[in-house]
Amino acid sequence: MKEVRVGIIGVGGMGSAHAHSILRGDVPRMKLTAVADAAAEKLTGYPDDVECYTDGNALIASDKVDAVVVATPHYSHTTLGIATLEAGKHLMVEKPISVHKADAERLIAAHKDKSVVFGAMFCLRPDLHYGKLRQLVQNGEIGELVRVNWIVTNWFRSQRYYDSGGWRATWKGEGGGVLLNQCPHNLDLLQWICGMPVAVRAFCGIGKRHNIEVEDEVTAYLEYANGATGVFITATGEAPGVNRLEICGDRGRILIEDGRVVFYRTEVSVEKFKNESPAMFGRPEVWTVEIPPAPGGGGQHTEIFINFIDAILDKAPLIAPGVEGIHSVELANAMLYSSMTESTIELPLDSAAFAAHLQQLIKNSAFVKAASSGATPADLGSSFNTNPA
């Protein structure tokens, strides 16, 4: 049986979880052969046949590695991702694929050889509820999109969380706040289900609820090409948060909340009823339909890894191709840029303009991190020298 030999760069929280999942055998045909982390103390406890590196590029160069998982702080997703692709090795990059759109463009441009598999860890795509919703939108069940509303404020974080790494929640170390760290999954699902908006006007609270220099509260208004509108609300300072996604179309409304998908389906087209009803105050009849989740799947990270291996060994289509990771980056960037420039941002976003804006934020930063007992050199090491060019 063929197998894929994988190396993981960055074995902090997420990378370490991936490593142990693979070691447990959660992912058939995937074998962990190497780990890398700038913090040598994180490289202990691995089996003897797992190579250990303090330099990610050395791992990429290893002839024991066919595929690389990049799970480092955000900025180095781009640099290590490019190095992996240029070495002709398969790549699975954690979210966000890059800090900003120009970096994402560079990363995607490095994916020249399409026999090399480049996936992104959008582990909520296999979630059965969102997959079902996407299916209902794509097959026309909900009809023409009218309005989308996602309130996802259940990303509560304590000040201690932000203090735990010197790189966290800084322009230089992380490149953004809740939009870039917590919300990539939500922004990816939003565009996966509804497509990209054509304009964004957002209002961000910068260090509003925590002692940080990046955004921790966002309200964004979206406009789509067909005239549909959207609102996306997120926060890390609210408790208890909400996670409520609703999509309204010409055939009613679908709501995802509390683990349920409910379709309030109008018996007829709303547009048709609106135009043809002889009644002043009549409304279309509505069926309340409890939608079961899509069959199969739902395995989160594991399912994304299984699919990655299937793509490498069997040419299966990727659930989350790396190239699609640019959209959530672009949405995050556009929301921040809109807020800081107090203007509506038309999409596609001017990636160079935003990169320059971010560089300016880094340059002008006067923020001093609170003394941080949890910060380690490792946290800092792999991100600082990979700021946007």
Place this chain on the structure above:
Amino acid sequence: MKEVRVGIIGVGGMGSAHAHSILRGDVPRMKLTAVADAAAEKLTGYPDDVECYTDGNALIASDKVDAVVVATPHYSHTTLGIATLEAGKHLMVEKPISVHKADAERLIAAHKDKSVVFGAMFCLRPDLHYGKLRQLVQNGEIGELVRVNWIVTNWFRSQRYYDSGGWRATWKGEGGGVLLNQCPHNLDLLQWICGMPVAVRAFCGIGKRHNIEVEDEVTAYLEYANGATGVFITATGEAPGVNRLEICGDRGRILIEDGRVVFYRTEVSVEKFKNESPAMFGRPEVWTVEIPPAPGGGGQHTEIFINFIDAILDKAPLIAPGVEGIHSVELANAMLYSSMTESTIELPLDSAAFAAHLQQLIKNSAFVKAASSGATPADLGSSFNTNPA
């Protein structure tokens, strides 16, 4: 037993309902003595002792009338309201109290003699759910306000509705769309519960879902003095609509939906937990509290009328003083103005600037109403000659 002799100006849909409620004896100590409508055919079927006028000012002048209810199309609320107050008679004006803030200021300025009672028909204020929510906000149960979100899109209207009156949904005849016709109650409750925001940025769809010249879809972002944010979403073209109000504060979140008030109450202050928790990913514990509605009341229009009579005869405090009606007008105006000028509007709104803006809309209007079987001269009569000066 003393009683208040009341005349109603405008006995179309709402005014006629008020008249029959009073005639049925729903409101103790309130006696219907006169009705007026420019459409004489609407004046039939009243008891012989009810005076009938085709001129509202004649009703106001009648010595059989102590109090006047103004239930005409919007523009004349101001003119007839001022005439009533200047005649020294008690006034109950339907919502909105005026079409725009400058008119509302004029109306309020005419209320010089405070022994005259001036109330507004905000008949949702007695609603037990909203009253309870207000109480929980005002007595500090929810703590410092963090975020408010009201999605109230269950105002579906057919094209036939808009075609039913020549004055409807025109700048000249009605002065606005969903914000001014359907939403005054919601906007009033919003400010009654949360206070007025300090800034508004809104995005309105003008004739977007119907063949009309005014707004039928609104997304508004609000900012409050303490930094809290808000979103208000409404529409008349969506089905099935939503009516979901949530308020988040330092002690959790209160949700009103489907006739229930649920308080997701954090065991401790969110702010305190955020700053003091040693855990990176910990969250405050949450109690789910089902809140019963406030005791008593809930009688909608009838309760507002009973309170109006109590105010006149017993000096009871008004549930909805007319002067407070300016806030919902200001919010509606600010949302429209923000959208049409594509800018953030700081409150208080410049009332003269908005009045000039509305005059311009009326002047530039090229909209031709579809042939309307339901339009009557009465619908038009009392509004056209009372446009903003």
